[in-house]
Amino acid sequence: MVCMGNICRSPMAAAVLSNRTADWTSPRITVDSSGTGAWHVGQGAHPTSEHVWRSAGYEYTHAARQFQASDFFVTDLILVMDSNNLQNVMTLADSDESRSKVFYLRSFDKSLQMIDPQSQDYFKLEVPDPYNQSVEAYEETLTMIERAVSGLLQELSHQ
Numbered sequence: 001m002v003c004m005g006n007i008c009r010s011p012m013a014a015a016v017l018s019n020r021t022a023d024w025t026s027p028r029i030t031v032d033s034s035g036t037g038a039w040h041v042g043q044g045a046h047p048t049s050e051h052v053w054r055s056a057g058y059e060y061t062h063a064a065r066q067f068q069a070s071d072f073f074v075t076d077l078i079l080v081m082d083s084n085n086l087q088n089v090m091t092l093a094d095s096d097e098s099r100s101k102v103f104y105l106r107s108f109d110k111s112l113q114m115i116d117p118q119s120q121d122y123f124k125l126e127v128p129d130p131y132n133q134s135v136e137a138y139e140e141t142l143t144m145i146e147r148a149v150s151g152l153l154q155e156l157s158h159q
Contacts, residue, residue, distance in 0.1 A: 001013040001014045001017070001031070001032070001033040001034075001079050001081075001105065002033065002034055002035065002036065002067050002078060002079065002080045002081065002085050002089055003033075003035055003036075003080075003081040003082070003085055003127075003129070004035055004036055004037050004081075004082075004084065004085060004129060005035045005037055005039050005040045005064065005131070006033055006034050006035030006037075006040060006041075006064040006065060006066070007035070007040045007043060007044075007045050007046040007049065007062075007064050007131075008045070008046045008048075008049045008129060008130055008131050008138070008141070009049075009081045009127050009129060009130070009141060009145070010033035010034065010035065010081060011033050011045040011049060011050075011053075011060065011062040011064075012045075012049050012052070012053050012138075012141060012142060012145055013033065013079070013081070013105060013127075013145045013148075013149065014031045014032065014033040014060060014062070015053040015058040015059070015060030015062075016053070016058055016142070016145050016146055016149045017029065017031045017149050017152070018031040018060060019057075019058045019059065019060065020149060020153060021153070027156060029156075032075070033062070033065075034064075034065050034066060034067040034068075034071065035064060035065070035066055035067065036066070036067055036084070036085055036088035036089065037066065038066045040064040041064055041065055041066055042063055042064060042065075043063070043064045044062055044063065044064070045062045045064075046131065046132075048130075048135060048138050049130070049138055049141075050062070051135075051138075052135065052138040052139055052141075052142050053142060056142060056146075067088070067089060067092070068092070069092040069093075069094065072092070072093060072094075072098040072101065075101065076101060077101055077103070078101045078102045078103070079103055079104070079105040079108075079152075080102060080103070080104055080105065081104075081105060081126065081127040081129070082104075082126040082127060082128070082129070083122055083123065083126060086102065086104065086117075089102055090102060103117075104117055104122075104125040104126070105127060105145065105148045105149075105152075106124075106125045106126065106127060106144060106147075106148045107125050107148075108148045108149070108151035108152040108155060109144070109147045109148040109150075109151050110147075110150075110151045110154075111147070112124060112125060113151070127141060127144050127145060127148075128140075128141065
């Protein structure tokens with residue numbers, strides 16, 4: 001999971017995915033998150049983000065880190081939150097194989113799967129950054145993430 005600062009969206013998405021796959025053995029899912037920027041490296045999640053995912057019943061411990069080119073070698077799937085994250089991650093990809101691992105998280109939301117990420121509708125696949133907004137903005141972010149993770153898990157369970 002990748003967002004900008006790795007304190008709001010991507011740790012929330014990691015919390016959802018790791019909790020929903022904790023008992024999976026095939027495929028075995030290991031979840032990590034990172035940010036394209038280094039502003040918050042080593043810090044915990046934004047307090048509102050953590051409050052919202054914990055209130056929804058997800059347990060997750062987080063320390064922010066920055067996405068690195070080496071992540072392509074240890075990761076099968078890289079899920080970004082917005083077009084800025086996508087561009088920053090793709091800049092670090094050195095091969096078609098690396099680029100083929102990168103998707104918008106919301107491209108797995110069943111209600112959005114008809115949207116071509118290369119079209120001018122790409123913005124509909126973004127998870128907006130709730131940083132320092134209302135609790136309701138974080139709750140909306142969680143809802144978007146949960147729907148996308150549900151679609152992702154359906155796809156993974158059919159492989």
